Amino acid sequence: MKTYILTRIGLSIPMILIILTIVFFVLRVLPGNPVLAMLGPKAPPSVVKAMEHQMGLDKPILVQYADYLKDIIHGNFGQSTVTGMPVLKELMQKFPATLELTIFAMIVAVFIGIFYGTLAAYKLGNPLDVSARIYSIFVYSFPVFWFGLMLQLIFGVWLHWLPVSGESSPFMTPDPMHTGLYVVDAIINGQWDVLKDSLEHLILPSITLGIVISSIFVRMVRANVVLTLSQQFVTAARARGAKEKSVLFRHALKNALPPILTIMGLEFALLLGGAVLTEVTFSWPGIGSYLVSRIHARDFTAIQGTIVFFAIFVAITSILVDVINAWINPRVRY
Amino acid sequence: MAVLSIKNLFIEYQIKSGAVKAVEDVSFDVEENESLGIVGESGCGKSTLGTAILRLLPQNAKITGEILLNGVNLLELDNESMRKIRGKDIAMIFQDPMTSLNPIMRVRDHFFELFKVHNPDIKKNEMIKIASEALESVGVDPKRLNNYPFEFSGGMRQRVMIALAIALKPKVLIADEPTTALDVVVQEQIMQVLKNLMKTKNMSIVLITHDMGIVAEMAERVAVMYAGNLVELGAIHKLYNKPMHPYTRMLLESIPNIKLDDMDLKFIPGSPPDLKNPPRGCKYYPRCPFTKDICKKNDPKTKKVDSRIVKCWIYGE
Numbered sequence: 001m002k003t004y005i006l007t008r009i010g011l012s013i014p015m016i017l018i019i020l021t022i023v024f025f026v027l028r029v030l031p032g033n034p035v036l037a038m039l040g041p042k043a044p045p046s047v048v049k050a051m052e053h054q055m056g057l058d059k060p061i062l063v064q065y066a067d068y069l070k071d072i073i074h075g076n077f078g079q080s081t082v083t084g085m086p087v088l089k090e091l092m093q094k095f096p097a098t099l100e101l102t103i104f105a106m107i108v109a110v111f112i113g114i115f116y117g118t119l120a121a122y123k124l125g126n127p128l129d130v131s132a133r134i135y136s137i138f139v140y141s142f143p144v145f146w147f148g149l150m151l152q153l154i155f156g157v158w159l160h161w162l163p164v165s166g167e168s169s170p171f172m173t174p175d176p177m178h179t180g181l182y183v184v185d186a187i188i189n190g191q192w193d194v195l196k197d198s199l200e201h202l203i204l205p206s207i208t209l210g211i212v213i214s215s216i217f218v219r220m221v222r223a224n225v226v227l228t229l230s231q232q233f234v235t236a237a238r239a240r241g242a243k244e245k246s247v248l249f250r251h252a253l254k255n256a257l258p259p260i261l262t263i264m265g266l267e268f269a270l271l272l273g274g275a276v277l278t279e280v281t282f283s284w285p286g287i288g289s290y291l292v293s294r295i296h297a298r299d300f301t302a303i304q305g306t307i308v309f310f311a312i313f314v315a316i317t318s319i320l321v322d323v324i325n326a327w328i329n330p331r332v333r334y
Numbered sequence: 335m336a337v338l339s340i341k342n343l344f345i346e347y348q349i350k351s352g353a354v355k356a357v358e359d360v361s362f363d364v365e366e367n368e369s370l371g372i373v374g375e376s377g378c379g380k381s382t383l384g385t386a387i388l389r390l391l392p393q394n395a396k397i398t399g400e401i402l403l404n405g406v407n408l409l410e411l412d413n414e415s416m417r418k419i420r421g422k423d424i425a426m427i428f429q430d431p432m433t434s435l436n437p438i439m440r441v442r443d444h445f446f447e448l449f450k451v452h453n454p455d456i457k458k459n460e461m462i463k464i465a466s467e468a469l470e471s472v473g474v475d476p477k478r479l480n481n482y483p484f485e486f487s488g489g490m491r492q493r494v495m496i497a498l499a500i501a502l503k504p505k506v507l508i509a510d511e512p513t514t515a516l517d518v519v520v521q522e523q524i525m526q527v528l529k530n531l532m533k534t535k536n537m538s539i540v541l542i543t544h545d546m547g548i549v550a551e552m553a554e555r556v557a558v559m560y561a562g563n564l565v566e567l568g569a570i571h572k573l574y575n576k577p578m579h580p581y582t583r584m585l586l587e588s589i590p591n592i593k594l595d596d597m598d599l600k601f602i603p604g605s606p607p608d609l610k611n612p613p614r615g616c617k618y619y620p621r622c623p624f625t626k627d628i629c630k631k632n633d634p635k636t637k638k639v640d641s642r643i644v645k646c647w648i649y650g651e
Contacts, residue, residue, distance in 0.1 A: 232429075232430055232433040232434050233433060233434055233436045233437070235390055236426075236428055237447070238390055239388055239420055239425065239426040239428075240420060240421035240425070240444075240447065240448045240451065241418060241419070241420040241422060241448065241451045241452060243451065250447075251436055254438060255437065255438055328438060329438050330438060330482045330484070331438075331482075
């Protein structure tokens with residue numbers, strides 16, 4: 001198992017390198033000059049030249065590439081051309097909000113996906129199964145922002161049960177901050193009113209995001225469990241007197257997990273890159289909102305940094321998924 | 335006294351275009367310590383019959399009649415009581431050993447699951463002890479309890495399946511084509527394992543197969559099925575030496591024999607009827623060389639002819 005994990009980490013280094021390379025060259029090939037975007041189209045050529053020199057854009061492209069890789073290895077994602085702040089620092093400020101939303105949304109989605117999907121597979125062809133299929137199609141075809149707006153309208157505007165935007169109410173942030181995750185920090189500090197406020201703010205965005213994603217999970221789980229339920233070892237387990245609950249979850253679901261986990265892991269990684277539409281709809285101060293505002297401002301370093309950040313997360317998540325799969329499935333390990 | 339007694343069993347699969355009559359009015363007894371073979375062509379209902387005894391048929395199967403285990407009708411039990419019988423009083427082994435074990439569970443955990451299901455208070459070392467004994471009795475090294483199924487060959491997996499089936503000393507073992515997926519050498523080994531078990535354990539075996547040779551080697555009595563009907567049942571030597579039903583006779587004649595000069599393979603012309611729309615009268619008449627008018631009109635009744643059961647008009651009303 002140890003060898004497996006080490007091999008897997010070793011294999012993802014070239015993968016990250018390839019992503020870094022693609023990000024670098026694609027951003028260089030795309031139209032639009034970052035210096036002009038910063039200084040405006042009417043900047044005098046001498047100023048533009050000086051700026052290009054300062055940013056190292058006048059060097060040969062391979063030298064720029066080497067500098068770029070060196071910087072990233074040292075954790076330097078460059079300075080934002082809009083705020084002048086290090087991009088990594090800005091990302092780290094935004095990341096906890098995104099992480100918090102992602103985790104809660106995934107809890108909702110995985111819970112619905114696993115249970116609804118497994119039960120639908122078990123009751124294949126019954127009304128429960130039909131309802132699961134209708135649910136997936138319906139929910140998947142909702143635009144996420146529309147769904148978010150409807151929830152805001154119902155639970156925020158009409159019922160006044162829940163706040164409609166932001167990560168917290170004014171003066172309701174945990175103090176001091178430890179992790180940047182409001183829920184976790186509030187628990188560490190024992191600030192229960194802050195915890196309640198944070199959770200209330202989390203409910204609508206994470207349900208919106210979670211339900212939309214759950215549609216894929218329900219389908220995935222259902223299809224894979226239907227397949228494992230028809231296998232002979234399931235009948236054999238029943239023939240030994242195994243309880244239906246154990247037949248369904250221990251035998252059928254667990255064997256169906258590898259492809260499901262892969263999709264869930266990828267989805268998790270995607271969300272860590274910022275659930276752009278959800279974050280914007282709920283004014284959630286995460287990476288999605290950050291990316292959108294920086295695209296509007298043509299902040300090339302920030303965009304590049306966000307993509308790299310995101311790519312590294314996808315790589316890490318996929319390692320984790322593989323390790324979990326190996327842990328469940330012995331055939332992968334050996 | 336019969337351990338297992340099947341009485342007037344009917345099984346129908348409900349499908350969109352109607353009902354498939356997979357088993358029709360089948361009755362037989364399995365005596366204590368007896369091995370009973372059930373033979374027939376593919377699709378004649380023998381696997382359906384075996385699976386029905388454990389009530390493991392798919393939801394669309396409708397079963398009527400009686401399946402008595404020591405006098406208790408299994409078809410009247412609630413699901414929970416039936417579950418407790420599976421693996422403990424009646425066990426089953428399957429055709430394809432490659433897919434019968436859960437690929438992500440150690441062999442040990444298969445045993446542990448079985449033991450805990452039937453006795454929640456069982457201690458761990460006791461479980462290891464029973465599991466080791468069971469594995470030893472089928473010729474598998476108990477050290478291999480910690481292995482995963484993919485670390486075993488097909489023959490070894492079938493031994494593990496048998497060990498699992500006999501671990502709790504069931505009264506009846508249903509073996510559904512236990513050697514079909516194995517090569518002949520391994521087939522013979524598995525047969526030896528089953529034979530040894532029959533000698534040493536107090537257990538009845540229902541052996542479902544299409545291999546007449548295996549039945550001849552293993553079974554004391556044999557039931558021949560055709561198109562969901564039990565057409566003949568009798569002691570193995572009598573039935574093989576003097577088959578009564580035309581189908582049994584033709585089935586036996588179609589076993590190739592290398593010693594005969596006549597190298598042409600005999601076979602039964604035609605194919606079994608569509609069980610959605612079986613012929614009126616005897617199911618076998620379209621392929622039978624002795625067809626009389628009555629065969630086409632009425633289904634023959636099951637008759638007892640000197641300790642044998644046969645279902646054919648040749649033997650009178």
